[in-house]
Amino acid sequence: MIDAPDSVQLSSKRYDRARVEDFLYYEAQLLDAWKLEEWRDLFTADGRYVVPATDNPAGDVDMDLNLIDDDLVGLHGRVQRLMSTYAHIENPRSTTARVVSNVRLWDDDSGDLGVRCTVVVYRSRLPGTTSYVADVRYLLRPEDGSFRIAAKHAILGHHTLRDVGGVLSIIL
Amino acid sequence: MTGFAPRSSHVAEVVRIPGRETEFVRDLRSPNRFLVSRAVFTDETVLAREREEVFSKCWIYVGHVSEVPKPGDFVAREVAGRPVLFTRNSAGDVRVLLNSCSHRGAEVCRERRGNQRRFRCFYHSWSFNNDGQLVSMPDEEGFPEGFRKEDHGLAQPAAVGQYRGFVFLTFNEEAEPLTDYLADAKYYLDLTADQAADSVGMIVQPGTHEYSMRSNWKLLAENSSDGYHAIPVHKTYLDVQKSRGDQIAGSTDKDWKQSHAFDLGNGHTVTVKQAPWGRPIARWRPSMGDDTKATVEESYRRLVEVHGEERAQLIANLDFNMLIFPNLVINNIMAVIIRTFYPNTPGHMNVTAWSLAPADESPAARRVRNESFLSFLGPAGLATPDDNEALESCQRGYQSRPGQGWNDVSRGMDKADPPNWDELQMRTFWRRWDELMGGKA
Numbered sequence: 001m002i003d004a005p006d007s008v009q010l011s012s013k014r015y016d017r018a019r020v021e022d023f024l025y026y027e028a029q030l031l032d033a034w035k036l037e038e039w040r041d042l043f044t045a046d047g048r049y050v051v052p053a054t055d056n057p058a059g060d061v062d063m064d065l066n067l068i069d070d071d072l073v074g075l076h077g078r079v080q081r082l083m084s085t086y087a088h089i090e091n092p093r094s095t096t097a098r099v100v101s102n103v104r105l106w107d108d109d110s111g112d113l114g115v116r117c118t119v120v121v122y123r124s125r126l127p128g129t130t131s132y133v134a135d136v137r138y139l140l141r142p143e144d145g146s147f148r149i150a151a152k153h154a155i156l157g158h159h160t161l162r163d164v165g166g167v168l169s170i171i172l
Numbered sequence: 173m174t175g176f177a178p179r180s181s182h183v184a185e186v187v188r189i190p191g192r193e194t195e196f197v198r199d200l201r202s203p204n205r206f207l208v209s210r211a212v213f214t215d216e217t218v219l220a221r222e223r224e225e226v227f228s229k230c231w232i233y234v235g236h237v238s239e240v241p242k243p244g245d246f247v248a249r250e251v252a253g254r255p256v257l258f259t260r261n262s263a264g265d266v267r268v269l270l271n272s273c274s275h276r277g278a279e280v281c282r283e284r285r286g287n288q289r290r291f292r293c294f295y296h297s298w299s300f301n302n303d304g305q306l307v308s309m310p311d312e313e314g315f316p317e318g319f320r321k322e323d324h325g326l327a328q329p330a331a332v333g334q335y336r337g338f339v340f341l342t343f344n345e346e347a348e349p350l351t352d353y354l355a356d357a358k359y360y361l362d363l364t365a366d367q368a369a370d371s372v373g374m375i376v377q378p379g380t381h382e383y384s385m386r387s388n389w390k391l392l393a394e395n396s397s398d399g400y401h402a403i404p405v406h407k408t409y410l411d412v413q414k415s416r417g418d419q420i421a422g423s424t425d426k427d428w429k430q431s432h433a434f435d436l437g438n439g440h441t442v443t444v445k446q447a448p449w450g451r452p453i454a455r456w457r458p459s460m461g462d463d464t465k466a467t468v469e470e471s472y473r474r475l476v477e478v479h480g481e482e483r484a485q486l487i488a489n490l491d492f493n494m495l496i497f498p499n500l501v502i503n504n505i506m507a508v509i510i511r512t513f514y515p516n517t518p519g520h521m522n523v524t525a526w527s528l529a530p531a532d533e534s535p536a537a538r539r540v541r542n543e544s545f546l547s548f549l550g551p552a553g554l555a556t557p558d559d560n561e562a563l564e565s566c567q568r569g570y571q572s573r574p575g576q577g578w579n580d581v582s583r584g585m586d587k588a589d590p591p592n593w594d595e596l597q598m599r600t601f602w603r604r605w606d607e608l609m610g611g612k613a
């Protein structure tokens with residue numbers, strides 16, 4: 001898990017928060033618009049997208065069972081699936097609106113920029129609307145005046161998926 | 173490769189089973205039809221009867237011994253809708269205690285898991301040991317004469333049993349022993365447990381998939397071994413595997429070679445096949461990536477060492493989806509999944525699933541397993557969410573004629589040794605269910 005200490009007031013000496021927020025809002029915009037291929041291409045070649053199990057938020061992401069653990073190959077598969085009309089649970093597609101807040105930065109020892117934020121995703125389908133809330137941590141790598149995602153870990157703020165629609169078929 | 177094939181598999185059901193017609197199930201002969209009333213998915217009185225006749229009579233899965241490895245370990249969860257504590261007592265024995273204080277009924281434990289010698293109820297501070305005995309309470313002298321602590325332990329199920337690390341309970345005082353109840357399902361539990369060398373055993377990995385479906389629980393019992401739906405519902409999964417280099421034809425007869433469906437007794441069923449996907453134990457496929465090939469081959473070599481070539485072949489290559497009646501699924505497919513589910517209402521169920529792996533698996537092998545598991549399974553996988561949608565869609569569809577209509581479950585009922593994309597497994601479930609429900613003609 002990307003370690004973002006709770007009791008330290010985080011900040012970056014190298015990056016300005018507004019610039020990072022621009023990037024996060026752009027990512028949210030791509031996801032809300034179902035521009036998933038463009039979203040996938042934000043990841044670096046060694047990129048990884050992880051959602052731990054709801055009962056194991058601080059577990060070992062490598063050895064434990066997560067809900068999602070996609071490397072770039074996994075991301076290609078997930079996006080290929082979601083863009084297909086045969087992804088039945090997302091056909092018709094959910095309408096989503098993401099709200100990104102509480103953005104904090106730190107200069108990570110890895111050399112990447114650490115980012116932690118809170119995301120609320122409203123997800124609506126004909127049978128009903130639900131919302132997911134997540135504590136999301138990123139490792140971002142600067143490139144061409146913007147960033148690429150080297151890692152994205154989304155820790156759900158729910159004890160189970162049962163009261164948030166049952167499953168997680170969208171990207172957080 | 174067929175695994176264990178019961179004798180019944182050689183004779184078609186319409187020949188070996190007499191026809192029968194009840195309120196809910198029509199098992200008809202000439203013409204051969206198998207129909208299930210849609211009322212069983214929507215009717216409150218059916219669910220009330222299921223709680224009595226099915227969930228309070230059968231053996232029900234609690235958990236795996238690896239979840240409570242040390243004395244004092246406990247897991248709090250719901251089993252058949254009832255809050256229980258799955259513990260290992262100080263002597264090292266596995267116990268199941270009902271999580272409700274003998275005083276006024278509060279839960280004596282509200283943590284999900286941990287290790288402790290005592291469960292102290294927060295309401296009036298009665299304290300129980302991990303055998304469920306009441307050991308202390310404040311102001312003990314205040315209780316009337318003749319009040320004996322030994323009469324006020326935590327209630328327990330009628331019996332608790334385990335087989336190869338899988339722990340079950342029953343609330344039925346007259347239940348047959350667990351090993352009899354499991355009948356021929358034991359053969360497939362053995363194949364699962366034998367994936368690890370005996371001394372190390374299998375473990376449930378940390379990380380639980382706790383999700384839900386707005387559909388009747390019996391639809392999931394059917395769906396978990398429904399080969400007929402795999403291609404229409406899971407096309408996106410198969411396409412993704414194909415684009416990663418696996419040879420998948422996208423047709424049932426080519427992809428599920430030599431498949432079978434067996435009646436294992438007492439309502440338990442299994443479908444066996446050699447499926448097109450890879451398995452961390454121990455069938456490498458290009459989609460798993462070149463860098464994992466050596467790890468998977470090494471894992472197979474170890475199986476041969478422990479079990480010999482013939483059994484290693486079975487353990488490594490036989491894919492199966494098993495339903496242990498009424499609500500335990502153990503699928504040995506692209507990984508091993510343990511899944512159980514329980515109805516809250518006729519149209520809603522909670523589902524809980526775990527991944528079972530050899531305890532001593534290397535990080536490289538575990539990565540293969542996790543990727544393999546998550547590529548298909550789980551509420552955020554590439555396949556399971558579409559099962560949710562299919563089942564919820566059925567449930568919504570039943571509202572079109574409330575309490576009326578019949579589901580057709582006839583495929584393959586006139587065949588000897590039908591394949592997994594026929595429906596013997598579902599009919600076996602339904603016949604047992606109807607029998608327990610006292611289905612009247």
Ligand code: FES
Pocket residue numbers: 273274275276277278293294295296297298
């Ligand atoms: S209810 Fe538990 S001590 Fe009173």
Ligand SMILES: [Fe+2]
Pocket residue numbers: 395401402405406555556559
């Ligand atoms: Fe399925």
